[in-house]
Amino acid sequence: MTIPDVARHAGVGQATAARVLGGYGSASAATRERVLAAAAELGYSTNAVARSMISGRTDTLGVVVADVENAYFARAVRGIADVAAKAGLQAILANSDEDSDKEKAAVQLFIERRVDGLVVAPAATDDEHLARAVSAGIPVVLLDRVLTGAALDTVVVDNRGAVKAAVTRFTEAGHTRIAVITSAMPGDDGTRLGPGADIWTTTERVAGYRQALRAAGIPRSAELIRHTGYERAWARSAVLELMTSRDRPTALFTTDNVATLGTLDALLDLDARIPDDVSVIGFDDAEWTTLIRPRLSVVSQPVQELGGLAADILIRRINGAAARPRRHTLNTTYIARESTGPVPARTRRLRAPAGCP
DNA sequence: ACCCGGTTGACGCTCTAAAG
């Protein structure tokens, strides 16, 4: 059923039926009613493909994140989708798995699909493909991460400051053996970043950690900085190793959801008591952080607002806003709960249970 | 028989010009 069918059935001209059904131009109330009745009777529904052909819009937003299963991205996507829906746009998702090639492929596919705009949490510092999207007339807003080379609207939080403030809680409580667990890809030695893994967020958070140590006059030691990769199991084994080593840390800061889950997993296996054996602060106030005991102290970021703001800026761009691209930095808050405490008086020996890898 | 580059028409809708 197409507009000519509806027009014929309603006994009006094709253009009139199109105007009524498309919601543009004018038509008398009586005509409108006839057209709508005919459309309902015939079961007409708009052909969005045909509409896009002339309008040049698809009313869709492409969203590329590392992994929608990650609670952080899930909430961000929720924020994006809600704001998009209010503007009559639909978000389409792709996962990059922090792989630059996958991200490029996803962006290319979105360009081919002629999405009206893109929200990307970039996996790497390479931005050529994003510039291509922009020159193809598809505006791009970066989420969660900054690309230094690109002049793009960007929505982030103050990662460095947030982590510095949180780690300072540790130093103020007297901790000096403070480890940081990140789920960035490690290099060969397990402590430095691997090639292409210099994700802005992680870099900033580790920088915040370093600043806090420096401010407290604590010499930094490389073995306390662990880049464990994007699998929770990897973070887990890194923490198992770290916590059973001599001179183990008394405080752990985890920079993201995956690292936090892997860390807690390891501490459960070690039967470590939080915070008596080790204090923990995580980044991101996931829902489950208050369901466990002790409740986890966290840096909380307004994830859903972050996504919503990204979508909002993007929609403005789609509608022709020409302002110079800028970085929007939202604030985080530290939420003190029960997972942090003073330095343990003496370190109880921790060991992994038998059969535990 | 085949391959080549080029042209045409079809898809469903939006939008304009011109006329009723």
Place this chain on the structure above:
DNA sequence: CTTTAGAGCGTCAACCGGGT
């Protein structure tokens, strides 16, 4: 206010004439 006629959007299959 409403109508008709028609251009055009981007892509593809089908077709065309011309060449191997």
